[in-house]
Amino acid sequence: MSAPSTTLLTVPAAMTPAVVTDLSKRAGEILRxxxxxxxDCAALVRLDSLGLAFxxxxxxxxxxGGHKLVLHALQEAPAAVLAKAPAHPAEGExxxxxxxxEAVGGGAYxxxxxxxxxxxxxxxxxxxxxxxxxxxxxxxxxxxxxQMIRLGSTAISIVLLLSTLIGFTLALQSxxxxxxxxxxxxxxxxxxxxxxxxxxxxxxxxILAGRSGSAITAELATMTVQEEVSALRAMAANPFQFLxxxxxxxxxxxxxxxxxxxxxxxxxxxxxxxxxxxxxxxQAFLNQLQGGVEIKYVFQMLVKSVTFAWLIVFIATVKGLGxxxxxxAVGRAATDCVVTCIFAIVLAxxxxxxxxxx
Amino acid sequence: xxxxxxxxxxxxxxxxxxGLRAGYGTRVILDGVDLYVPAGEIHVVLGGSGCGKSTLLxxxxxxxxxxxxxxxxxxxxxxxxxxxxxxESFLKIGVLFQGGAMISSxxxxxxxxxxxxxxxxxxxxxxxxxxxxxxxxQVSLDGAGLKMPGExxxxxxxxxxxxxxxxxxxxxxxxxxxxxxxxPVTSRGLDDLLLELxxxxxxxxxxxxxxxxxxxxxxxxxTFLSTGKVIFEGxxxxxxxxxxxxxxxxxxxxxxxxxASADVIAFHLES
Numbered sequence: 001m002s003a004p005s006t007t008l009l010t011v012p013a014a015m016t017p018a019v020v021t022d023l024s025k026r027a028g029e030i031l032r033x034x035x036x037x038x039x040d041c042a043a044l045v046r047l048d049s050l051g052l053a054f055x056x057x058x059x060x061x062x063x064x065g066g067h068k069l070v071l072h073a074l075q076e077a078p079a080a081v082l083a084k085a086p087a088h089p090a091e092g093e094x095x096x097x098x099x100x101x102e103a104v105g106g107g108a109y110x111x112x113x114x115x116x117x118x119x120x121x122x123x124x125x126x127x128x129x130x131x132x133x134x135x136x137x138x139x140x141x142x143x144x145x146x147q148m149i150r151l152g153s154t155a156i157s158i159v160l161l162l163s164t165l166i167g168f169t170l171a172l173q174s175x176x177x178x179x180x181x182x183x184x185x186x187x188x189x190x191x192x193x194x195x196x197x198x199x200x201x202x203x204x205x206x207i208l209a210g211r212s213g214s215a216i217t218a219e220l221a222t223m224t225v226q227e228e229v230s231a232l233r234a235m236a237a238n239p240f241q242f243l244x245x246x247x248x249x250x251x252x253x254x255x256x257x258x259x260x261x262x263x264x265x266x267x268x269x270x271x272x273x274x275x276x277x278x279x280x281x282x283q284a285f286l287n288q289l290q291g292g293v294e295i296k297y298v299f300q301m302l303v304k305s306v307t308f309a310w311l312i313v314f315i316a317t318v319k320g321l322g323x324x325x326x327x328x329a330v331g332r333a334a335t336d337c338v339v340t341c342i343f344a345i346v347l348a349x350x351x352x353x354x355x356x357x358x
Numbered sequence: 359x360x361x362x363x364x365x366x367x368x369x370x371x372x373x374x375x376x377g378l379r380a381g382y383g384t385r386v387i388l389d390g391v392d393l394y395v396p397a398g399e400i401h402v403v404l405g406g407s408g409c410g411k412s413t414l415l416x417x418x419x420x421x422x423x424x425x426x427x428x429x430x431x432x433x434x435x436x437x438x439x440x441x442x443x444x445x446e447s448f449l450k451i452g453v454l455f456q457g458g459a460m461i462s463s464x465x466x467x468x469x470x471x472x473x474x475x476x477x478x479x480x481x482x483x484x485x486x487x488x489x490x491x492x493x494x495x496q497v498s499l500d501g502a503g504l505k506m507p508g509e510x511x512x513x514x515x516x517x518x519x520x521x522x523x524x525x526x527x528x529x530x531x532x533x534x535x536x537x538x539x540x541x542p543v544t545s546r547g548l549d550d551l552l553l554e555l556x557x558x559x560x561x562x563x564x565x566x567x568x569x570x571x572x573x574x575x576x577x578x579x580x581t582f583l584s585t586g587k588v589i590f591e592g593x594x595x596x597x598x599x600x601x602x603x604x605x606x607x608x609x610x611x612x613x614x615x616x617x618a619s620a621d622v623i624a625f626h627l628e629s
Contacts, residue, residue, distance in 0.1 A: 056623060059623055059625060068626050069626060070626045070628055071625055071626065071628070073629055074627055079627070082625055083622060084622065085622050085623040086621065086623070087621050087623050088621070106384065109384075110383065113383075223461075223462070226457060226459060226462075227456065227457060228461050228462065230421050230455065230459065231453065231455055231459035231460075231522075233420075233421055234419055234421065234451070234453040235473040235526075236448035236449050236473075236476070236477065237473075242476075
């Protein structure tokens, strides 16, 4: 060990944050150099919490390294404050680091419990919105209509706007390619089929997942957090009947309608593109469309849109009612809901493509 | 009041809990709790924060599934084999939640009438409104019936919650921290209200709280929880000679004294 340093650090009248930062640096250097820290406290009149905490931590740091913190000419007032320094460092309940098997087992158990809850929520939601819907004793009259307006019809403008824009882009891009082969008229088939079977249902579902799905989750999660769901349960009301059925019917009715609107607006903007850029008269476009679009495509659109609506309602319900914790959990649940919904919708769409075209 | 509590004719106690174990994840909250509440009693469950009071209340009301042990309401055990207790179990009880838990999309009147409207949707609206009016009057909230829950103050929301809990004339009422967060006058008013309800309707009550004034005002018997176990059960007078932790709690003494003088750092001082 090198010779003990006798550098005396001067402490000013008050231990401000700037002073503490500075002293901490200089004292640290002395300790690293292997010496004791000597502080001249003659001028120090006020020792606040930060100062106390600093001196305490410096003391512990010095002791741990086998050195000393020596306070010179400490006045009475700061000395009295210093007498409160706890001898033992802050102790928290340290979570023991689990061993590998414990970690894997505990994780799997927690996951199983979570999935059990999800399965229970899902089965109840499914039951009460299908087989159990005829027992709507807890269904408040008019609630489904209110939800239709809130979740469905207010989304019409954004659905129309986005579908029109996508129809426009799609028609222009595909028209330019088809024109090279002198087949621009087939634009009508392309737009018609893609808007009806793919873009319409998918776009509507994605918009509703972001708009209505997150709204359902946030509302149900807030109700859960504020014990409103518990209160319903304590009234012997089934929260699923009370909360899920109106939303289920709201989306089951409005989503196909919105999907039809989406497909029509996309086809309409395709027709405008055909007229403006490729000189195809609306009548010719419509004739070609009629020949190309079969009724089964419309059927596929409706099946898809209803399926997507149910996915949104069930995922939103499970995420909303399964929430535990406070305000942060509500936010997380809403985000989770949108991500899971979009994933489930795209996955279901892929499966539909598989079944419909193979 | 002409209504009569719908308590079953049997002599079974309104609430009996045996060997209750409950928790969240792998954390044990309640570890072998017994509780016996005879008819007509106001039983206060108390203890410091985080001792498991609220979990006990949620398990007793069938809102939380315990790990082990049994909960009997009027002699009938809560049956969890269907994933949750049957609706019938809930019909005999009323629960006042900590924040009132009013359904935010319904106004106060609709909230109060909800327990009946849910089960008897064909009841005439006028009768339901009258009932809500009656219950709101009982809790001195008449005039607030058409307000939305968001427009009420904390104390009003609790009283509205109490009106709703009483709507179906339960024979057993659970209250979760009825006076927490209220000013002393409102809090005292709520205590008086509970006493009056017991007097006029003979309702048995289980009140979870840690407000000492409230406990002294209403408790017939108390159960003291500490880290998930019952460490005392009896009257307040008996508590005076009970375990030290209970005595300290009732006398507002911290159980573990602050940093003792011997337990501080000896700094190296030089003059």
